Structure formats: structure tokens, C-alpha cells
Amino acid sequence: MTLRKQFYSRNKITLGKEAYKKLKEATINVYPDEACGILIGDEGRSYIMEIWPMGNKTEGNPHRFFRADPLELYYLELRAEKEGKQILGFYHSHPDTPAEISLEDEKYMLPGVIHMILSVNHGMVGKIEGYQKEGPEDKRTEIEVELEEKTP
């Protein structure tokens, strides 16, 4: 379950049907707070098959900010290892604001993984955008997020 360098050349990722359904539930359940969690998928196919929600432990306003507990991530990583699953990146929601990356998001943006942002407007999932950056000093780039249920 490692992340290969080739990953960066990717400019499109497919969000699986089941994963999209779970993602909608997970973000709407905690609305108006920001939701966050892990994207599990198949790197070779650029395909996200599962999402694993994490708790929002921010000390600020949870409607505006999120923070996942690193130890929660640690235990989820151990679980992924056991189940032979790959972590492709993370998702979080922007309640009532666009799916654009914010200054705060960029500050904590982890290089080498996908960062998926969902806009949740008044409890309805809106746009989904993907972002990534190669190294800590590199500029971020956008990744197109394709929904499996809409592909022919």
C-alpha cells in the first residue's frame, strides 16, 4: 500500500458509485459541520472505491474548519494495511461555500495525495473538486473528479 511517484502524472480520478453514495451520506450527516475522511482506492485504475469517515476535531468553528486526529488516521492506516487497501488521499466538505481550495487547506495540504473537496449547500452535495501537489514546495494542480454513475 504505497504511493508511487507515477501518481502525480494523473489528472483524472473516478469516484466509484458506492463510494459517491457513502460520501454524500457522510458529508450530509454532519452538515452544517465540515466532514472529513480517507479515500480508499485502486491507484492503478485511478479509481476510488471506498470512503472512510474521520471525526472533525477542530478547536475552531466546525462549520468553517476541520481537523482530523492523526492517531485516528494511524489506526485507519493499520486497518488498511491489514485489509490490503490503498489510501489515495483525503476528502473534506465545504458547507455552504464553493468546492474551491482555501488558504487554510493549502497550509495543511499534504504532498503526494489527492485532496477532494465537496461543496455541501444547505444539506445538498454540490460540486466536487480534486487537488494535489507533488512536493511540499510545488504548486498545487487540479484533478478532474469523474463520477462513475455518469460515465457511459
Place this chain on the structure above:
Amino acid sequence: MKVYVSATLRNFIGRNPFVEIAGESIRKVLNNLTDEYPEAGKILFDEKEKLRSFIRIYVGEEYFPEDKWDEKLAPDTEILLLPTIAGGAPAESIISDERRKAVLLDDSEVERFGRHLLLKDIGVKGQKRIKAARVVVVGVGALGSPVIQYLAAAGVGTIKIIDFDDVSLENLQSQVIHTSRDVKRPKVASAKDKVKNINRNINLEAENVKLDADNIVSEIDGYDLVIDCTDNYKARYLISDACVLCNIPLIFGAIYQFEGQIGIFNMNGGPCYRCQFPEPPEAGLVPTCAEGGAISPLPGIIGSIQANEALKLIIGIGEHLDGKLLIIDSLYLHSKILPVKKNCNCPICGANATITRVEDYDYEDFCGLKVKEEEVPIEGFSPDELAKRIERGDRLTLVDVREPHERAILRFPNAIVIPIGQLARRKNELDPEIDTIFICKEGKRSILAINTLREAGYIGPMYNLKGGIDAMKDIIFSHEGAWL
């Protein structure tokens, strides 16, 4: 030592979840790790060799910040290198992109606002939003002084200021927008001159009116933001209710003696002033600044924070006091932020709101400012009447209910002193056979004093000195021929 590297960091460090690194403390392990894996150094530390904001180090389940990196650890300790997954939604400006784009900055504005343009978070876009903004400031007193001047200096395009009062000498202690030359002028006229001197291009709308339920909606409707700089509960409820009905965010500020409060209400359907303060305190219990006093720079601190919050909302940056109340104690330098929860049963912003028009609501009654019919009205003497009775030598008991430090400013001759809190307990010191007159600074707390004694069962005749000792200042008694 065994070092666990998060899967999300591993492609910079190696393929295995665990690496064995020598060293007896976190710092030594990190040094050895970056020697062995130079790529790891780049992801863990920035160019100033500071740990990056997205990395967290744990020992077992304990978070280890940098100040613990030199602690000696057992050789079988497991160190975890984990990322912090965090972020936030972009702050949204209350000024739309269309309005921002419709605004241009000329050369002199680029020069004038250069220090704003230098800030990454403000820049040209932010300054254009500031210029496009239309802000109402209610109250041109102690809080209004810094708020208006900073908004004007920052370049807020349209500022409406509302106040009905004239400048008096005692205002100059804290209302720094007015000067000695402005005494007896309307406060809005004095403030308008000041703003013109700061920046002639600002569209300043000065309204010399008293806000009430009939005019408030037309005064604030269509503006982007209202800043409450008033000093009384009736105005605060009226302004907050009107803001909810007009859907305008409100920046509230209040000061009392050495303490101040700031909060943002009614932001994107968030909590309103009534959610936090469902009811005002009993009338007369909490004095306004005119009666309770306030240290001179306090409104400067609180008002400056109000202006700062206003600019942040306009530009759409930072974290603000929406759903929070910041309380600052300037005497002991404490501050804290309290969360403000939305009240589902709020009569104005709740699910089943009962107040739908400010015109239909009785703010005088709500704030206890009305004389209730079932209550026995309080009789009072005007300063002249009291002076006559004293001159005549009537048998009177004069009770000064002010606090000790207030009596040091001006004493009332021959008055007995009973602070309000002791009245009920000390009612036996009063003679119910003779008229008793209650005295305070402005004639308001003395009413509270009379009501307190009535409730305590005192039956003697009680009178209030109308206008308090302030109104008595100009009375000259024949036997003294001097100021009282």
C-alpha cells in the same frame, strides 16, 4: 528506535511502514532519519528547518511538540510520524464579486491604500471590496469614534452614521472623533467633518435622527453591514431585530467601566442578539456609560476590534466572531471567547418567529422603560421643589443611594448614605412618619431604590429627586451663596 511513517508520507521515506533509526531522543532520531533519507528531510522540514505545519510527531499515543524533542526515550519506544489533515472552508466576503468588479482604484487610491495592497490576504481585490462596501454605524459616541475613523481610513466607500445627540464636554473623555470646538454641535456633523478630513472621496451619509421602530428599517435596508455602537438595551434589541428582518449581519460592541464585549450576530442565518440575551436586565440595574462610567481607551479597544471584524467580513478573510462573544477585561487583561448558540425558540430568528415587524413590537415595554399601570407611580420632586422644601426647613429624610466613589465627586449635604444593595436591610433607619427623598446621579437608580423598599414592605412616603444630583447642580441655596 522504531519509527512508524504514515502511509501518506511513505513515498518520500521508503516503502516500509516501520524504519529502524538510532537515537535516544526525538531530535536525534529525526536528524538520523533525514541523514539516511534526504527526501524525508524535505517533506518533514521547511527551508528554515522548522517542522512543516502538516506533520505531527507522537510517541505512543502522546503528541510530542518540539519542546519535548530532547526528552530521553527508552530504546524500544515507538515513534509515529503522522500528517495533520486539516483545513477550512474559504471565508466568503459579504460583498459579491460583481460589485467588486464594478469598482476601480485610481492612482491616488493605489498610493493611499498601499499598505493594504501589500497584504496577500487583502490585495487589490480586497481593497475594491472595501470600496464597494456600504456600512451603517449606529451611535457616534465612544465606540462610534474609532469605528467610523478606521472605516473611513481603510477606505469603506459608503458610511452612514446615525445619532440624535449633540456633543457635550463630558463626551470628550472617550469620544475621540469630537473635539472641544465641537461641543454643542450635533455629533453626526462633527463626525462628518472629521471623515472629510480623512478622505474626501468617502460617501458619508449623516443622519441626525433617533432610531425607533418606525424609521429603523428604512435607515438600514439595503446596506451590507450594521455596526451597533449604542449604549442602551432598547437600541440594541431594536437594531438586532431590524437586522434579522432585513437580513443584514450585525457587529455588536458594548463597554462597561473596564470591560467590553464584541460579537457578530445574524451572519448567514446564525444566532442573533436575542439568542444570546433573550431579555434585558431590569431597567436601571445596569447603568449606561453615562451613569456607570468607562475608562477612556476602552471604547478605542472595543471599537477598533469592531472595525477590524467589519473589514474581515467585507474582504472575506480570517476567522471572525460569528457565533461567538469576545469579552475583554482591560483592568486585569483577561480575555475570553464564549460560544453563542442559536436559539430555536428565538422570537425573531427561531423556527416559529413571533416578531415579524419591528413596528408591532413594544421595545419600551420589553426593556422595562414604561411605567406599568398596576404599579403605584413614583412621585418625585424637581430640583427647584426640593430646594424650596429644604429652604423652608421641612422635615425631610434625604437618602443618597450612590456608591461611595460617586459621592466623592459631589456630596449632597445632610443626606444619609445607604447604597442600593443595603436598602431593604436598613429600612428601619428611615422614619415612615416623614417624607423621604431618594437621590442618585441621574434620577434613575433612585426609582429602583424606591421600588426595592416598597417590595421590602416599607410604607412611609417616598419621593424621587427628578434628574438626580446632576439636575441639582445649578441650584443655589440662599444660606450658602455658592454652588452646591
